Amino acid sequence: MVHIAMLALALCARPWNIDTSLYSILPTASSLKDVSEAEKRMSEQTMNQLNILVGHEDFQTARKAADWFDSTLKDDSRLESVRYTISDGALEETANYTYRHRFSLLGDDYVQALTGTAGAQFARDEALQRIYGAFSLSDLSHLEEDPYLLGARAFDRFTVYSPLLSNKLSIKDSRLVANDSAKTYILWSARVHPDEKGIASEGHVLERVNAAIDSINMRYPGISVAKSGVPFHSFESSKNAQTEITWISAISITLALVLLIAVFRTPIPIASTLSSVFMAIVSALALTWSLFGEIHMFTLVFGTSIIGISIDYAIHFFTDWKFSSENPDGNGVRKRILKGILLGFMTTELGYIALSVAPFPLLRQMALFSATGLASALCTTLFLFQAFPKATHVRAGRAPHLAASLSHMYDWYYRLRRPLKIALPVMLCALAVPGLIRLNVQTDLHNLYTVSDSLKKSETLANKVIDFGTSGSYYIVKGASAEDVLQKEESFIHKMEQGKKDSVFRNYLAVSYFVPSKKRQEESFAIIKQTLQGDAATFLKSQKFDNDSLFQKSLESFRPITPEDTFPSDWQTALQTLWLGEIDGAYYSTVLPLHVNDASALPGLANGCEGVYFVNKVPEISRSLTEISRILIVLVAITNLLMFAIFIPVYDLKTAFRIIRIPVCAGIAVASVFGLAGIDFNFFAIAGVILTLGIGIDYSLFFREGGGHVSTTALAIALSAATTILSFGSLSFSQFQPVYVFGLSIFIGTLTSFLLSPLTQKRK
Amino acid sequence: MAVPMKLAAILLCAFTLFAANSFAAGGDIWKHPLKDSGSTAIDSTFSPMTAHAVVRGDFKQTKTIAQLNREFVSVGKFVIANDKGVLWDTEKPFASRLAISETRMVQQNANGSHSEISAKDNVVFAQIAKAIQSIFSGSTSKLQAGFHIFFDRRGSNWTIGLIPREASVKKAIQSIELTGGTWLERIKLIDGSGSPLLYELSNPKPGSGLTAEEKALLEK
Numbered sequence: 001m002v003h004i005a006m007l008a009l010a011l012c013a014r015p016w017n018i019d020t021s022l023y024s025i026l027p028t029a030s031s032l033k034d035v036s037e038a039e040k041r042m043s044e045q046t047m048n049q050l051n052i053l054v055g056h057e058d059f060q061t062a063r064k065a066a067d068w069f070d071s072t073l074k075d076d077s078r079l080e081s082v083r084y085t086i087s088d089g090a091l092e093e094t095a096n097y098t099y100r101h102r103f104s105l106l107g108d109d110y111v112q113a114l115t116g117t118a119g120a121q122f123a124r125d126e127a128l129q130r131i132y133g134a135f136s137l138s139d140l141s142h143l144e145e146d147p148y149l150l151g152a153r154a155f156d157r158f159t160v161y162s163p164l165l166s167n168k169l170s171i172k173d174s175r176l177v178a179n180d181s182a183k184t185y186i187l188w189s190a191r192v193h194p195d196e197k198g199i200a201s202e203g204h205v206l207e208r209v210n211a212a213i214d215s216i217n218m219r220y221p222g223i224s225v226a227k228s229g230v231p232f233h234s235f236e237s238s239k240n241a242q243t244e245i246t247w248i249s250a251i252s253i254t255l256a257l258v259l260l261i262a263v264f265r266t267p268i269p270i271a272s273t274l275s276s277v278f279m280a281i282v283s284a285l286a287l288t289w290s291l292f293g294e295i296h297m298f299t300l301v302f303g304t305s306i307i308g309i310s311i312d313y314a315i316h317f318f319t320d321w322k323f324s325s326e327n328p329d330g331n332g333v334r335k336r337i338l339k340g341i342l343l344g345f346m347t348t349e350l351g352y353i354a355l356s357v358a359p360f361p362l363l364r365q366m367a368l369f370s371a372t373g374l375a376s377a378l379c380t381t382l383f384l385f386q387a388f389p390k391a392t393h394v395r396a397g398r399a400p401h402l403a404a405s406l407s408h409m410y411d412w413y414y415r416l417r418r419p420l421k422i423a424l425p426v427m428l429c430a431l432a433v434p435g436l437i438r439l440n441v442q443t444d445l446h447n448l449y450t451v452s453d454s455l456k457k458s459e460t461l462a463n464k465v466i467d468f469g470t471s472g473s474y475y476i477v478k479g480a481s482a483e484d485v486l487q488k489e490e491s492f493i494h495k496m497e498q499g500k501k502d503s504v505f506r507n508y509l510a511v512s513y514f515v516p517s518k519k520r521q522e523e524s525f526a527i528i529k530q531t532l533q534g535d536a537a538t539f540l541k542s543q544k545f546d547n548d549s550l551f552q553k554s555l556e557s558f559r560p561i562t563p564e565d566t567f568p569s570d571w572q573t574a575l576q577t578l579w580l581g582e583i584d585g586a587y588y589s590t591v592l593p594l595h596v597n598d599a600s601a602l603p604g605l606a607n608g609c610e611g612v613y614f615v616n617k618v619p620e621i622s623r624s625l626t627e628i629s630r631i632l633i634v635l636v637a638i639t640n641l642l643m644f645a646i647f648i649p650v651y652d653l654k655t656a657f658r659i660i661r662i663p664v665c666a667g668i669a670v671a672s673v674f675g676l677a678g679i680d681f682n683f684f685a686i687a688g689v690i691l692t693l694g695i696g697i698d699y700s701l702f703f704r705e706g707g708g709h710v711s712t713t714a715l716a717i718a719l720s721a722a723t724t725i726l727s728f729g730s731l732s733f734s735q736f737q738p739v740y741v742f743g744l745s746i747f748i749g750t751l752t753s754f755l756l757s758p759l760t761q762k763r764k
Numbered sequence: 765m766a767v768p769m770k771l772a773a774i775l776l777c778a779f780t781l782f783a784a785n786s787f788a789a790g791g792d793i794w795k796h797p798l799k800d801s802g803s804t805a806i807d808s809t810f811s812p813m814t815a816h817a818v819v820r821g822d823f824k825q826t827k828t829i830a831q832l833n834r835e836f837v838s839v840g841k842f843v844i845a846n847d848k849g850v851l852w853d854t855e856k857p858f859a860s861r862l863a864i865s866e867t868r869m870v871q872q873n874a875n876g877s878h879s880e881i882s883a884k885d886n887v888v889f890a891q892i893a894k895a896i897q898s899i900f901s902g903s904t905s906k907l908q909a910g911f912h913i914f915f916d917r918r919g920s921n922w923t924i925g926l927i928p929r930e931a932s933v934k935k936a937i938q939s940i941e942l943t944g945g946t947w948l949e950r951i952k953l954i955d956g957s958g959s960p961l962l963y964e965l966s967n968p969k970p971g972s973g974l975t976a977e978e979k980a981l982l983e984k
């Protein structure tokens with residue numbers, strides 16, 4: 001009934017949202033959460049960008065190769081836009097636009113110079129220099145309408161002085177080129193369609209891009225190609241991870257199934273076990289979706305794995321059902337295993353409750369998901385499986401006997417003299433100390449992804465050749481309206497200007513450079529009008545023009561520009577990245593520092609600026625994950641203590657200690673190996689330890705409660721350990737760092753629990 | 765016989781008129797693209813001009829704006845420092861100074877306003893500055909890198925036509941015509957909007973070197 005309700009709940013919980021935002025990991029108090037959606041949009045803008053450099057010592061050869069590359073890919077429907085040749089009309093488009101909006105786009109320096117008594121003289125001098133100065137290429141054809149050549153001034157601001165042009169690129173044959181090590185590189189860039197999957201899949205556009213890169217090398221010998229952009233990394237890592245995990249999973253699941261079939265010789269236990277796990281997952285998803293509205297990717301991965309331990313309950317049940325010489329029915333089995341399973345369940349659940357105490361919503365979600373899943377598995381085992389009739393063919397066979405030998409593996413230890421009996425575990429614990437001392441509890445996102453040598457080389461070359469100057473850090477400005485954002489940005493720009501003067505960075509990009517706030521535009525226009533309206537007639541007469549009627553009329557054409565206007569094509573790429581627009585009722589923009597010299601000074605610039613957030617995603621997330629990891633270690637310790645406290649009244653102090661030492665030793669073993677191997681004890685490793693905490697307790701309790709059914713208990717534990725090691729331990733063969741670390745942690749933890757668990761059995 | 769003689773006379777007359785007209789206008793230089801062998805001819809044309817490290821002279825600039833039916837004339841002095849760049853000191857009617865070197869362009873005017881553009885910071889400027897500087901460099905290879913070259917020589921007079929290779933430069937400078945005899949006498953530049961900018965150079969004299977101020981503008 002409960003399961004049917006859960007299924008109904010899962011159906012009602014639609015849409016089944018999966019949260020992939022790394023910001024959800026941050027603690028509730030993190031200010032960056034306020035701008036997480038804006039950051040997501042910003043990431044979407046930049047994360048689809050591809051840059052390819054095609055280079056050769058001979059420019060014409062490079063050009064031919066780049067032309068061929070462009071012709072191969074420019075019409076690909078999965079590329080949203082392709083940029084290769086510079087349009088002939090682009091400069092003219094900018095000139096027309098800046099002329100039309102000259103009153104808005106003059107820049108603060110110029111407008112400030114107009115204030116005061118010498119303002120009109122300044123404007124005259126600037127214009128006279130353009131009219132009479134040598135090699136001044138300013139367009140004078142609008143002189144009567146624009147006597148102070150404000151249009152030319154605005155145009156220069158976006159062509160001669162534009163921060164967009166502060167890189168190593170130049171133009172040759174209408175293509176963007178850069179020189180490096182005697183080679184000329186031509187830039188080809190594109191934006192992957194937003195609907196294209198972020199991960200590798202059949203027919204992915206990146207497959208075609210990579211194939212074109214391979215072909216270019218064959219068609220044009222001696223050509224150098226450098227590729228850069230997030231999609232290449234996502235594609236490569238997901239492709240490798242997918243292939244690898246598919247192989248690992250296929251092999252381990254096959255082996256686990258073969259093992260279970262070989263032991264049980266009937267598909268019923270396997271089918272029942274799998275259906276128990278399936279129901280556990282559905283129940284966990286249903287309740288999490290109902291209460292949280294969405295489920296985080298990490299919860300899904302971690303939680304689904306945790307549910308994997310629920311398989312232990314089913315295996316424990318069916319081993320007893322199938323192999324016990326007493327041939328009990330489902331009800332009989334339940335009675336026999338009830339205490340062990342119930343205690344294991346309660347203590348594991350306790351661990352999950354402890355997780356929910358932490359100030360991280362993600363941990364609460366993971367706790368709820370896992371607790372629900374485990375409760376479902378317990379219900380299935382205790383209430384559904386009890387309906388099973390007696391097994392038709394009780395198999396004694398060799399398997400139980402082989403497994404039973406496990407329970408005798410420490411007989412030699414119990415025959416030792418007391419001092420030795422104490423000294424041996426002490427020595428073993430001492431062996432763990434060097435590893436624990438070296439343990440580095442840290443989650444650094446940089447270390448979780450290993451870029452391939454060829455891609456790393458390619459990225460390094462591309463960065464060196466193009467030198468766009470962008471880094472992973474930037475500022476997000478948040479406001480109640482578009483105007484509010486622009487005004488806040490303009491206040492912040494004073495600090496950015498100071499940062500530029502102090503050489504914190506060489507330049508920066510901001511929306512307000514292209515679109516000043518309406519308030520700023522109107523203030524500027526008022527200054528222009530006040531200063532020049534009265535001077536124009538005299539000035540024009542001095543230049544032998546009859547009157548200033550055209551200029552006076554042009555003043556009436558002033559209309560402030562807004563971020564929603566249509567801009568010259570040359571600005572569009574920059575503005576798409578910088579202007580994030582409206583998200584859930586708030587408005588956002590970004591300010592990008594370029595060519596950063598002193599990254600440590602960047603966060604401070606946002607201090608005291610209302611609505612300005614400094615974003616440096618990777619370190620921020622890494623810090624949060626490290627904090628979560630530390631909290632988790634403390635919670636694991638507290639959970640162990642609580643379990644110990646619960647076991648004391650149930651058993652006695654000595655037995656409670658014997659039971660609890662298994663998961664404790666497993667956790668210590670994992671930590672020690674990680675310390676000795678110099679592997680960061682990160683979030684994924686600790687997630688593995690939490691998983692083995694439940695496993696260790698279960699094995700320990702099952703052995704304790706197995707009583708007279710040593711052979712079936714040992715077989716159940718051996719099967720559980722084998723399936724867990726095969727399913728999760730095999731992940732330690734992965735090249736994908738989080739999977740490798742998670743798998744290794746479970747492998748060490750499960751193996752230690754399995755090897756030590758016979759120590760908890762009752763000895764006669 | 766009279767008719768053929770008359771015809772011959774008309775033809776001769778027509779030819780002479782055509783030739784004289786062509787030469788007076790610098791000829792239709794755009795019909796004379798520079799052949800590979802012609803680069804040495806340009807080098808020899810430039811050699812008197814590049815024989816001195818520094819040359820000083822006077823210039824008159826006439827900017828014609830057809831739409832306004834107006835001409836804007838200014839005069840001043842120029843300095844060409846072979847390996848460093850060029851400096852244009854406009855004196856009248858409005859004093860200003862322009863220094864173009866390979867790495868930057870500096871503009872100053874009488875009110876103390878000063879602006880500087882670095883070639884490494886700006887693609888468009890880098891292209892235009894390179895184009896202007898190559899004209900005075902006397903280097904055919906530099907000219908060829910930035911322009912399609914046209915060349916015509918009549919006796920001691922010569923005309924060089926330059927059309928920028930880059931579309932972005934062409935938006936600012938459509939074409940340049942250089943004419944001269946022993947020295948460069950005239951530069952006619954057609955800007956992006958089609959308006960001509962004419963420079964008439966006079967009194968070129970070898971200079972004794974750059975002043976400290978000039979060095980500061982060109983040598984950074």
